Amino acid sequence: MASPKVAVVGAGVIGLSTALCITETCPSCSVTVLSDQFSPNTTSDVAAGMLIPHTYPDTPVHRQRQWFKETFTYLFAISNSCEASEAGIHLVSGWQVFKSTPKEELPFWSDIVLGFRPMSEAELQKFPQHQFGQAFTTLKCDCPPYLLWLEKRLKATGAQMYTRKVADLWELHSEYDIVVNCTGMGAHQLVGDKQLFPVRGQVLKVHAPWVKHFIRDGDGLTYIYPGIHRVTLGGTRDKGSWSLSPDPGTTRDIFDRCCSLEPSLQGAQDIEVKVGLRPSRQCVRVQREVLSQGGVKLPVVHNYGHGAGGFSVHRGTANEAAHLVGECISALQGSSLRAKL
């Protein structure tokens, strides 16, 4: 197989980073990204893109840690380079605060982010309703810039990108040798994964350039994440809701909760409301599968179900998916050799 043809379905952070990893690990592959949406209309564009991991109940912690570490290391290098502003990657410091001391004071990622330590009494005075907190410095991937930068890197490798709604992975079998499924929430329909469910997030993106720190309530519901031009205020975790319409009552509630953490937000301007559906699952599905119909086989690599933690682990899962694509290619080359014998 001289030049395996790989189709990556999905152009959010997972699709684009997976496609890029494939071009890096398999330079002879011809990679095509197919998606019905591209930035700025993907779920990734709604997310703040903060590198603060979400914990997947059914993925072993060491694997989540490895994914996060690879992602952090990769982005750290970009943030330190002259491409940082174009890629939308920047360092941000801040606080995660808890109303009552959490059972686990040291999360699995505490040594991967920078300068992680408990907050001092003096720092906690800023949060009178909270008893305990953690201060650290992490990275943020601003979208659209990060997705546009990934698209630019992809184009430079010769990869193609097309707007196309794929209704069934099988429809790709005649044009492509391997299909990579990075469809996020779309996998519910596309591959009928009933373990995948939406967790609806509504956020406000506001103009408040004096806010230089992130603040996150440990309950994960209220957060303030300063981006390059706008601050993302959140949020909601409406499990099972498929609605992409902003709810005005929720907007008011998010704003109030964030103002109680950071009173200066009362002066925020130009409030934009966005909604995204976190493609949630008990564990991220990074897995090989072979579809077959009438003796014809189509190798598929799945990489979806990142829920609230897509940005935090994207590069790590992309690396793993690219590795699985490599295995698919070896298997195809092996079977084509056998076919010749």
Place this chain on the structure above:
Amino acid sequence: MRVAVIGAGVIGLSSALCIHEQFHGLVPSLELEVYADHFTPHTTSDGAAGLWQPYLSDHGNLQETLWNKETFDYLLGHLHSPAAKEMGLFLISGYNLFTEPVPDPSWKNIVLGFRNLTPKELQLFPGYSYGWFNTALMLEGRSYLPWLTNRLTQRGVKFFHKKVESFQELFAQGVDVVLNCSGMRAGDLQPDPELQPGRGQVIKVLAPWVKHFIITHDLKSGIYNSPYIIPGSEFTVLGGIYQFGNWSEENSAKDRKSIWDSCCRLLPALQKVKIVGEWSGLRPARPSVRLERESVHLGNLQAEVIHNYGHGGFGITIHWGCAMAAARIFGSILQEKKQLATPPGPRL
């Protein structure tokens, strides 16, 4: 009781406000006036980035450290007030970088979360092997000075746009107490060889992804002669010039290149930014702040000058502590003139 403040930078305006707040209710005849030839946005305070941070060492000058602390605590107390945004006040964290280990600064327990940098953090700054991280405050002069001006105007304080040539000029008009907050030009009112310019130059750029201050230190070349990057609410200030004895307020192409090259080495992504302005100013440098009373005898009358100048590159950092100290001196003057039974506030 007529009080004239000379100077409308951060020192003049804050001293005026502090005195008015404490005494106007107690001294019905108090009339406060501010005289200056430059008002915001044309003062030295307007050009400063506005970062609260004292110099590395207080050289044993505990008084200045206390004034710095007083200022920080005062500002921190206002952080959650509705006025914070209008004042140009917000929290900011960042890095101080060194090429060798240094002792902790006098202000390590004043700021929040002071700690040494970890090896991984130092990877961000090749060439620097030691450093600090802490959370401090920004108080942007371009917002704070108008806010102070508004508070003073509301209180009926009068402003006069004129260059005062001598203290006598004001005493001759019937002023009882002069607050000398004339910063760099104090020498024009009364010679002071200890007051010298510490010339600075900055480049203002749009770099909104930078959320931390980054201040490097070269112990050989001295304070602020090493690149620094300070993100404000609208633009980011690049600097790193401190020229002792240089009175020029013209932007120097050589300094611009030096700032640009050294800041881009520190943060490579700056190479692509848009430059929106440039500014030079003179830090009113002095071995220590001159904050003291001077009695002037005019015939059989005694007039008073309260000097409050020479704050170098830490005017914003120390301003409120000095304003309070100036107010205490004013209280003593009032007591002596029997305008006041006892001065307000704790005796120090």
